[in-house]
Amino acid sequence: xxxxxxxxxxxxxxxxxxxxxxxxxxxxxxxxxxxxxxxxxxxxxxxxxxxxxxxxxxxxxxxxxxxxxxxxxxxxxxxxxxxxxxxxxxxxxxxxxxxxxxxxxxxxxxxxxxxxxxxxxxxxxxxxxxxxxxxxxxxxxxxxxxxxxxxxxxxxxxxxxxxxxxxxxxxxxxxxxxxxxx
Numbered sequence: 004x005x006x007x008x009x010x011x012x013x014x015x016x017x018x019x020x021x022x023x024x025x026x027x028x029x030x031x032x033x034x035x036x037x038x039x040x041x042x043x044x045x046x047x048x049x050x051x052x053x054x055x056x057x058x059x060x061x062x063x064x065x066x067x068x069x070x071x072x073x074x075x076x077x078x079x080x081x082x083x084x085x086x087x088x089x090x091x092x093x094x095x096x097x098x099x100x101x102x103x104x105x106x107x108x109x110x111x112x113x114x115x116x117x118x119x120x121x122x123x124x125x126x127x128x129x130x131x132x133x134x135x136x137x138x139x140x141x142x143x144x145x146x147x148x149x150x151x152x153x154x155x156x157x158x159x160x161x162x163x164x165x166x167x168x169x170x171x172x173x174x175x176x177x178x179x180x181x182x183x184x185x
Contacts, residue, residue: 024116027173028107030166031100031123037163038093038130042086044156048141050149056141057156058086081140088133089160095126096167103174116174123171130164 048056054063062073076082099122106115138153 023173023176024103024107027119027170028100028103030170030173031096031103031119034123034126034163034166034170035093035096035100037159037166038089038096041156041160041163042089042093044154044159046154047137047156048151049154050151053149054151055154056145058082058089079144081136081144085133085137085140088129088136092126092129092133092164092167095122095129096163099123099126099170120171120174123167123174127164127168127171130160130167134160134164 042058045057045060046055047058048054052064055061056076059076060073061076062071064071077086099119102115102122103119106119134157137157
């Protein structure tokens with residue numbers, strides 16, 4: 004008898020997959036892909052084919068030499084902090100994607116909306132802190148006398164943060180108010 008009650012309660016808690024939650028899951032997946040691309044990117048800062056900086060290494064080409072000289076960026080505390088914040092946010096995005104995917108697969112979605120949204124907003128805070136810290140400390144500590152620009156790796160990180168924020172908003176929407184229409 005108790006198993007029949009449990010199944011009835013479970014079917015009452017499960018709901019059809021709404022388009023907004025499906026779009027939220029796609030946003031979280033895109034955020035995860037962009038975060039991986041940003042962390043692996045060799046181009047966060049570039050300067051006239053003479054210098055580039057990633058989260059892992061700093062490379063420069065002295066004078067007219069053809070060979071690049073590289074060193075690790077993990078010796079600088081602000082670069083380690085940027086990497087740690089970005090990886091922490093990426094781990095939260097990964098966990099939220101897995102929870103959202105499991106919720107879609109097992110059919111009990113409603114109870115997972117709030118934890119997924121919370122993890123996504125926490126990831127946004129961590130990643131936004133790292134993306135604000137990075138240019139401030141870069142300009143403060145590295146003195147380049149040539150034109151430099153923040154490149155596509157930095158842009159991918161911002162894209163991942165924006166998609167995480169969008170997914171968090173979509174998972175915050177109250178499903179009780181619109182599920183009856185789908």
